[in-house]
Amino acid sequence: MLKRRLRRIKDVWKVRQLKSSWMYLFNRYQGEELVSLDIETTSLDVAKAQILSIAAVVIRGNRVMSSNKLSVTLASPNELPKASVKIHKLRRMDLNEGLPLEEALKKMLKFVGNRPIVGYNIAYDLAVLDRHLRPLYEFGLPNSCVDVMDLYRNKARLSGGAEYQINLSFEAIAKTLDVPILGRHTALGDAITTAIMYVRLKSSASLS
Amino acid sequence: MQISSGFNTDVLPFNLLNEDERSLLQDNFDIVYYQASEVIIKTGDAPEGLYIILKGCVSELDVQSSDVNHGHTFVHYTNDDYFGAWSALRGTAIHDFVADEETICYLLPTKILLDLIYRNPSFGDFFNKDLSLQKQLLAQRGDSLNMTEFMLARIDSSCMREAALLPNGTDLEGATAYMSDQQVDCVLVQRGSRYGIVTRTDLLNAIVLDKLPVTTDAQAIANYRLITVESGDYLFNALVLMTANQIDRVVVMKDSKLHGIIDLADTLSYFSSHSHVVGLRIERATNIEQLKAAAGDMGDLIRSLYSQGVKIRFAMDLLAALNNRLMSKLFNIVVPESLLPHVCLVVMGSEGRGEQVIRIDQDNGLIMRDGLDWPECHQTLEVYSQALVDLGYPECPGRVMVSNPFWVQPISEWTQRMRDWVAKADSDSLLNLAISIDAHPVAGNKALFKTSRNWLLKELKQQERFLSLFAEVTLVFETPLNFLGGIRDRASGIDVKKGGIFPIVHGVRVLSMQYQVAETNTYKRIETLIKLGVLPQRLGSELKDSFSLLQWFRLAHHLKQQESGCSAKEINNDINVSALDRLDKDLLRQSFQVVKDFKKHLSLRYRLGTGL
Numbered sequence: 001m002l003k004r005r006l007r008r009i010k011d012v013w014k015v016r017q018l019k020s021s022w023m024y025l026f027n028r029y030q031g032e033e034l035v036s037l038d039i040e041t042t043s044l045d046v047a048k049a050q051i052l053s054i055a056a057v058v059i060r061g062n063r064v065m066s067s068n069k070l071s072v073t074l075a076s077p078n079e080l081p082k083a084s085v086k087i088h089k090l091r092r093m094d095l096n097e098g099l100p101l102e103e104a105l106k107k108m109l110k111f112v113g114n115r116p117i118v119g120y121n122i123a124y125d126l127a128v129l130d131r132h133l134r135p136l137y138e139f140g141l142p143n144s145c146v147d148v149m150d151l152y153r154n155k156a157r158l159s160g161g162a163e164y165q166i167n168l169s170f171e172a173i174a175k176t177l178d179v180p181i182l183g184r185h186t187a188l189g190d191a192i193t194t195a196i197m198y199v200r201l202k203s204s205a206s207l208s
Numbered sequence: 209m210q211i212s213s214g215f216n217t218d219v220l221p222f223n224l225l226n227e228d229e230r231s232l233l234q235d236n237f238d239i240v241y242y243q244a245s246e247v248i249i250k251t252g253d254a255p256e257g258l259y260i261i262l263k264g265c266v267s268e269l270d271v272q273s274s275d276v277n278h279g280h281t282f283v284h285y286t287n288d289d290y291f292g293a294w295s296a297l298r299g300t301a302i303h304d305f306v307a308d309e310e311t312i313c314y315l316l317p318t319k320i321l322l323d324l325i326y327r328n329p330s331f332g333d334f335f336n337k338d339l340s341l342q343k344q345l346l347a348q349r350g351d352s353l354n355m356t357e358f359m360l361a362r363i364d365s366s367c368m369r370e371a372a373l374l375p376n377g378t379d380l381e382g383a384t385a386y387m388s389d390q391q392v393d394c395v396l397v398q399r400g401s402r403y404g405i406v407t408r409t410d411l412l413n414a415i416v417l418d419k420l421p422v423t424t425d426a427q428a429i430a431n432y433r434l435i436t437v438e439s440g441d442y443l444f445n446a447l448v449l450m451t452a453n454q455i456d457r458v459v460v461m462k463d464s465k466l467h468g469i470i471d472l473a474d475t476l477s478y479f480s481s482h483s484h485v486v487g488l489r490i491e492r493a494t495n496i497e498q499l500k501a502a503a504g505d506m507g508d509l510i511r512s513l514y515s516q517g518v519k520i521r522f523a524m525d526l527l528a529a530l531n532n533r534l535m536s537k538l539f540n541i542v543v544p545e546s547l548l549p550h551v552c553l554v555v556m557g558s559e560g561r562g563e564q565v566i567r568i569d570q571d572n573g574l575i576m577r578d579g580l581d582w583p584e585c586h587q588t589l590e591v592y593s594q595a596l597v598d599l600g601y602p603e604c605p606g607r608v609m610v611s612n613p614f615w616v617q618p619i620s621e622w623t624q625r626m627r628d629w630v631a632k633a634d635s636d637s638l639l640n641l642a643i644s645i646d647a648h649p650v651a652g653n654k655a656l657f658k659t660s661r662n663w664l665l666k667e668l669k670q671q672e673r674f675l676s677l678f679a680e681v682t683l684v685f686e687t688p689l690n691f692l693g694g695i696r697d698r699a700s701g702i703d704v705k706k707g708g709i710f711p712i713v714h715g716v717r718v719l720s721m722q723y724q725v726a727e728t729n730t731y732k733r734i735e736t737l738i739k740l741g742v743l744p745q746r747l748g749s750e751l752k753d754s755f756s757l758l759q760w761f762r763l764a765h766h767l768k769q770q771e772s773g774c775s776a777k778e779i780n781n782d783i784n785v786s787a788l789d790r791l792d793k794d795l796l797r798q799s800f801q802v803v804k805d806f807k808k809h810l811s812l813r814y815r816l817g818t819g820l
Contacts, residue, residue: 064239180263199241
């Protein structure tokens with residue numbers, strides 16, 4: 001995360017020099033909303049992963065604004081490993097009508113704006129997104145981030161759970177918080193579930 | 209990929225929508241999270257739209273009557289229910305909607321709802337129909353309440369007769385004349401501050417059988433051991449008393465003053481059940497065959513009590529009284545009369561507490577006088593157990609019955625063994641103790657039982673360490689509630705006995721042991737514990753209600769299983785929650801919540817577990 005901070009400073013410098021129209025992304029966000037973000041990819045290896053779909057949903061207060069959402073499927077990447085198809089269930093044919101990478105990223109940047117991003121293990125998603133963003137825009141996502149995994153870990157610690165006992169898997173967190181899992185391994189489903197987890201973690205005092 | 213948003217459009221009324229309308233819906237709902245007791249819609253506000261509960265529970269309250277904190281709750285909504293439609297259409301809410309527990313809802317904005325209703329008339333119809341259905345539902349609930357109200361008639365002047373008090377010094381002749389004059393078949397006499405009763409039968413016996421002169425003072429033949437009830441008590445209790453004591457009338461007292469008399473015939477006119485007929489049959493039986501016929505009648509009685517909506521507690525009391533009469537009668541038939549003063553038959557477990565409605569098993573034992581010489585003991589008791597099986601009391605799977613020599617002991621051995629169990633406190637001992645603590649005498653010499661019980665109460669009082677071990681058993685089975693306070697349903701159903709009834713019974717039992725409450729019935733124990741200040745009033749009455757409700761669910765479930773031809777051994781306690789309607793589900797959920805609170809109470813009191 002420190003590395004990201006340093007990069008962001010460099011990014012600001014670069015964007016200023018370029019007088020990029022995306023400059024506003026770097027402004028401090030003043031509102032009350034957040035955006036829950038999730039992507040599906042072809043691999044868990046950041047260096048190799050191709051983005052298949054991107055979904056985001058706005059959170060305001062105790063409300064997951066699923067009416068205000070983004071869900072884009074990308075055009076088929078060159079390779080589509082069999083192993084990943086099993087997980088996200090996006091076959092080549094499902095991706096035929098997808099958007100080209102550049103357009104999808106543009107949509108995402110517009111949707112997210114400078115609002116803080118919420119995600120589960122968000123570092124991975126950001127790393128993959130940044131890898132694809134940099135060649136096109138010269139910067140990575142500048143938004144501040146909240147990881148529900150960290151939020152959950154802190155809460156669990158506070159309620160006296162020993163570190164090694166805390167199960168941080170997506171399913172385990174959802175189960176403990178009694179949050180229904182909606183469409184696991186679809187970007188939109190995970191984004192909404194993550195958003196509910198966030199709202200749940202923010203509004204209740206402890207993990208009884 | 210629409211399913212990914214999680215909104216299930218395949219259920220009513222959303223399956224009335226076509227493809228386009230569904231995607232309109234899918235694109236426009238939000239997901240809202242509420243904490244427990246958060247107000248979702250406030251009376252007078254314009255609701256944002258239609259709420260569909262994804263997880264949680266919401267109640268609809270009337271604020272008109274909410275000056276005293278709690279309004280009148282109309283409806284509880286749980287998973288997959290929706291609410292707010294009417295308020296949304298009307299523009300303002302007429303009730304408060306409050307989250308009972310942490311709740312996640314889908315929210316469909318009013319604009320979209322109106323749009324859908326406009327576009328799809330059958331979808332619109334559904335909402336109108338549903339509203340009238342809800343009103344019907346509420347009306348029906350009211351009806352069944354009246355029914356129970358009727359069964360809960362209380363003793364007042366409307367159902368009792370004035371007690372005819374015989375002037376002091378009246379002789380038998382005068383008493384007879386007085387009775388026919390007043391058209392009564394019993395009179396009361398007063399001797400000092402005590403009252404006695406003289407019935408026609410008493411007069412007849414005195415003059416014809418005992419050949420007493422008609423000038424004898426009526427006071428001499430009166431029976432001074434009156435069976436009384438308090439005015440204001442349930443009429444049902446009077447019936448139970450009469451059944452249990454084989455008498456036809458009870459005296460009503462008010463503030464320890466004579467108030468009136470209730471006659472059996474009067475009570476029966478109130479109850480359409482034929483409980484007393486069953487009782488009479490049991491009384492008249494002279495052999496096992498006749499008892500069997502009477503026992504068969506009890507099955508019908510249970511059904512009629514159940515269908516009339518009699519409170520489970522009264523059904524239990526009545527059935528327990530009848531069961532005890534039956535067992536005692538059988539015992540007197542099987543066991544030679546000369547032995548009766550030297551032995552005491554006790555029923556244990558649920559029967560001992562008087563809480564068995566459907567006969568699941570027989571739990572009984574025999575306490576004998578020390579040094580009793582009875583060589584045929586085992587054969588005779590074998591016959592007794594078998595006869596009970598024939599009467600429809602299945603064998604106890606744990607073999608807690610008199611045909612098992614383990615449960616037939618001289619009193620010194622009986623008490624010594626309990627002492628051993630207390631000292632040992634392993635799981636078998638705790639189980640045996642739990643069974644024996646609830647023992648209740650049915651036949652033979654009851655003094656034998658009382659000796660052992662008094663000893664036990666005194667013995668256990670000081671055993672702090674043991675009581676805490678014993679209390680721990682309450683926590684053995686998990687309460688089937690999930691994190692948000694909803695019912696944790698399983699495909700196999702949830703066990704109401706393990707999840708709810710057992711913790712209440714056992715917890716109350718442990719408290720009763722510590723505070724030397726001699727009652728065995730769970731309701732009476734709770735009432736005594738409240739009186740002693742051991743249980744908070746509120747928790748106590750909630751416990752009683754929850755206990756009734758859980759028992760009622762269990763009975764309903766058992767009757768259903770019986771109807772489908774399950775044998776006594778196959779009958780289980782696993783209730784399929786998803787088959788219950790919303791109101792029942794909600795009641796069940798609240799009962800489990802009370803069980804959970806009670807467990808917490810016990811955990812604090814006995815310092816159980818570590819998590820609390």
